[in-house]
Amino acid sequence: MKVSKKILVSLVMSAFMAVVSSTAFAAPQGEAAVKEAIENTIAGIKAAQAAVKGGDLSGASQDILKAAQASKEFRFEITERQRQKATNDLKAARKSIEAGDIAAGEAGLESALKSFTEMKAKYDLTH
Numbered sequence: 001m002k003v004s005k006k007i008l009v010s011l012v013m014s015a016f017m018a019v020v021s022s023t024a025f026a027a028p029q030g031e032a033a034v035k036e037a038i039e040n041t042i043a044g045i046k047a048a049q050a051a052v053k054g055g056d057l058s059g060a061s062q063d064i065l066k067a068a069q070a071s072k073e074f075r076f077e078i079t080e081r082q083r084q085k086a087t088n089d090l091k092a093a094r095k096s097i098e099a100g101d102i103a104a105g106e107a108g109l110e111s112a113l114k115s116f117t118e119m120k121a122k123y124d125l126t127h
Helices: 002-025 029-054 057-071 077-099 102-126
Strands: none
Touching (some): 029 077
């Protein structure tokens, strides 16, 4: 009885250790969503820049809107204020493009792209 009790206790303990260690070493699921959000934001900005160069202003406006929506999912405390400023640059670029001011829109897109690229680099360094 004592031998079977010891075996049972050791089996339970080893099972518990396996469960705890696999959970501890598993990749956090939130990181994938954050990384996807910043990549979608950058891709949206690049698509908007290409649409502006191609003369598709309504398409560019939609791409900017999608990029701004994707940027909301990028939550990284170190760059939160920078993200807010870059998102404001995107909004200003969209308004400029819709008003027909292509130069200001392109400048806003370039500024936002630079900021989001910097944020992605900071995020990649820590994760």
